Amino acid sequence: MLPRTTALAAALLLSACATAQTAPAADTPAFRSAGQIIAAAPEADWRNVDADNLLLMDVPGGRVMIELAPAFAPRHVENIRALARARWWDGLAIYRSQDNFVVQFGDPVADQADAKPLPTEVASRLPAEFERDGDGLRFDVLPDMDGWAGQVGFVDGFPAAREPGTGATWMAHCYGTLGAGRGNEADSSVGAELYVVTGQSPRQLDRNITVVGRVLKGMEYLSTVPRGPEPMGMHADPARHVPIHAIALASSLPASERPRLQVLRTDSQSFVDATEARRNRRDGWYLRPAGHIDLCNVPLPVREAP
Numbered sequence: 001m002l003p004r005t006t007a008l009a010a011a012l013l014l015s016a017c018a019t020a021q022t023a024p025a026a027d028t029p030a031f032r033s034a035g036q037i038i039a040a041a042p043e044a045d046w047r048n049v050d051a052d053n054l055l056l057m058d059v060p061g062g063r064v065m066i067e068l069a070p071a072f073a074p075r076h077v078e079n080i081r082a083l084a085r086a087r088w089w090d091g092l093a094i095y096r097s098q099d100n101f102v103v104q105f106g107d108p109v110a111d112q113a114d115a116k117p118l119p120t121e122v123a124s125r126l127p128a129e130f131e132r133d134g135d136g137l138r139f140d141v142l143p144d145m146d147g148w149a150g151q152v153g154f155v156d157g158f159p160a161a162r163e164p165g166t167g168a169t170w171m172a173h174c175y176g177t178l179g180a181g182r183g184n185e186a187d188s189s190v191g192a193e194l195y196v197v198t199g200q201s202p203r204q205l206d207r208n209i210t211v212v213g214r215v216l217k218g219m220e221y222l223s224t225v226p227r228g229p230e231p232m233g234m235h236a237d238p239a240r241h242v243p244i245h246a247i248a249l250a251s252s253l254p255a256s257e258r259p260r261l262q263v264l265r266t267d268s269q270s271f272v273d274a275t276e277a278r279r280n281r282r283d284g285w286y287l288r289p290a291g292h293i294d295l296c297n298v299p300l301p302v303r304e305a306p
Contacts, residue, residue: 031282034274038301041270046262047157048305049216053077054250054259055084057218059094059242064218065259066178069158071137072171073129073212076180079122079191080212084249086119088192093241097225098233100199104181106192108241118192128186129210131170134162139169140266144279144292148172148203152295154266158214159295161206171211174201174296178213198223201296216261216302260305274301 049067057064070077083089089106096104107116118124139162141153149161152172159177162169171177177197182189189210196215215222225242228235235241250258264271275298280289 032273032277033283034277037270037274037277038264041264041268041301043306045265045268045270046303046305047265049261049263051251051258052081052249053213054216054261055080055213055247056250056253056259057089057247058245059221060245061221062218064221065216065261066213067157067216067261067263068178068213069156069171069211071156072132072158072160072169073180073210075123075126076129076189076191076210076212079126080194081249082119082122083192084247085252086121087246087248088116088119088122089244089247092116092244093238094222094225094244095241096195096232096234097198097227099227101197101202101233102195103198103222103225104193104195105242105244106181106194108238110193118190122190122192124190126187126190126210128182128189130186130207131168134167134169137169138267140271142275142293142295142298144294146295148206154298154300157263157266157300159298159300161295170207171214172201172295173197173203173205173211174214175199176215176219177211178215179205180210180212182209196222198225201294203296214300216263216300262303262305264301266300271301 053068053070055066055068057066068077068080092105092107094103094105095108109115137155139153139155139160141151146152146161150163152161154160155169159172159174160169161172175197179195180189180191181193181195191212226240227233228240275293278298279293280291282289
């Protein structure tokens with residue numbers, strides 16, 4: 001057995017060697033969190049949200065701001081704009097809140113004789129817009145594998161997926177996704193009954209329903225709607241409905257009253273770096289970087305324009 005002082009010296013030597021092996025090199029840049037990267041993003045890395053694509057939904061508690069996606073669902077977005085300009089949703093309700101799935105809003109009695117009629121300028125029949133070809137789209141690819149599609153990434157800030165062989169491209173059902181409810185027929189949606197994903201990403205819905213946009217701000221006013229009863233979360237009692245005070249396009253408001261939102265461009269280096277910082281966290285708390293990130297776990301940074 002070594003003398004105590006010799007053993008202590010040996011232990012210190014081993015510790016020093018281990019530290020030398022694990023300590024970062026002097027020229028290794030310090031880890032920057034995703035938040036730090038986003039805060040430092042230059043102005044050129046942000047894009048302005050078009051006021052004609054910004055849907056403002058006022059409910060008890062606050063305002064939900066939704067960006068529409070005409071590049072993916074042009075006919076549905078056209079109808080939604082017409083409904084918003086007519087203020088058709090004002091006074092209607094959120095009538096469904098299914099745990100770990102969606103909230104749904106529109107006319108609670110849409111299938112009954114006393115349903116609220118659609119404005120004359122709203123098309124009563126639309127084609128299914130589940131996917132589109134990739135022509136003319138910039139697709140910012142994530143390198144991570146996906147269980148639902150051959151490739152995933154972002155198109156203009158919207159989480160999306162595609163099949164590289166055919167070019168078919170569609171929007172993915174991530175948290176905050178806005179879609180158009182339909183019946184059994186593929187072409188039975190008109191954009192009047194809408195849902196927002198409030199649970200774990202139900203990607204099985206991809207390519208089975210028309211996705212029309214995503215929530216930018218105000219998800220807390222939808223995700224906290226009291227859950228309805230099994231099996232689908234429908235609130236049969238009107239007293240349980242959450243009233244919709246108003247839904248309008250930002251472009252219909254005076255310029256001084258319009259929210260001025262910006263989204264971090266997904267083709268920017270800031271977005272790439274922030275995503276990598278989330279994929280491989282190397283701060284003092286994380287002991288094992290994941291080396292992977294799921295499409296729906298990549299937040300899309302949004303801010304008020306400076």
